[in-house]
Amino acid sequence: MLFAPYCCSTVILRVLTVASALSVAACGDAPEPVSEQARAPQRVEVTVEELKPQAWQSTVSTFGVVEALEEVNVAAELSGTVTAVHINEGDRVGAGQLLLELDPQKRQFAVEQAQQHVQHAQAALKEAQLKLQLVSLVLLPVMYMVEQDVRVKLGRSGNLVS
Numbered sequence: 001m002l003f004a005p006y007c008c009s010t011v012i013l014r015v016l017t018v019a020s021a022l023s024v025a026a027c028g029d030a031p032e033p034v035s036e037q038a039r040a041p042q043r044v045e046v047t048v049e050e051l052k053p054q055a056w057q058s059t060v061s062t063f064g065v066v067e068a069l070e071e072v073n074v075a076a077e078l079s080g081t082v083t084a085v086h087i088n089e090g091d092r093v094g095a096g097q098l099l100l101e102l103d104p105q106k107r108q109f110a111v112e113q114a115q116q117h118v119q120h121a122q123a124a125l126k127e128a129q130l131k132l133q134l135v136s137l138v139l140l141p142v143m144y145m146v147e148q149d150v151r152v153k154l155g156r157s158g159n160l161v162s
Contacts, residue, residue, distance in 0.1 A: 014047060074099070080106045 080102035087099055 078102060078107065 082100050083103050084101040085099070086101070087093055087097075093099065
């Protein structure tokens, strides 16, 4: 049978009150002569209560700080506004589990920007290819004619090496 620790608290409180009163009274500036009547033991009123079995309270509500043994930092690869949270505080989560969702508007904007950069790069590539074709169409015949002219001129002088 268990007894609650607060069953005899009234008795303890009263005894401590009397003891404190006596110790305060004993602390004076100068000792006074003690009379025969004062030397006689004084009667102190004490209330005695009988202990009664009570149910044991196994939990106690209190305030405090709980610190984890291991700390884990969770970070998103992208920043953004959270639109949905899929877990609650204290839930156990597994690797790869979806915790929250970010607003896709920022990512969609980034995708559109990247697509525009790709289109600009493709247009620049096409322009460079067209310039190369134009140069090839104009320069190749000119280069052929220059080469033929050089051969003819060197052939007349007799210094042409084949």
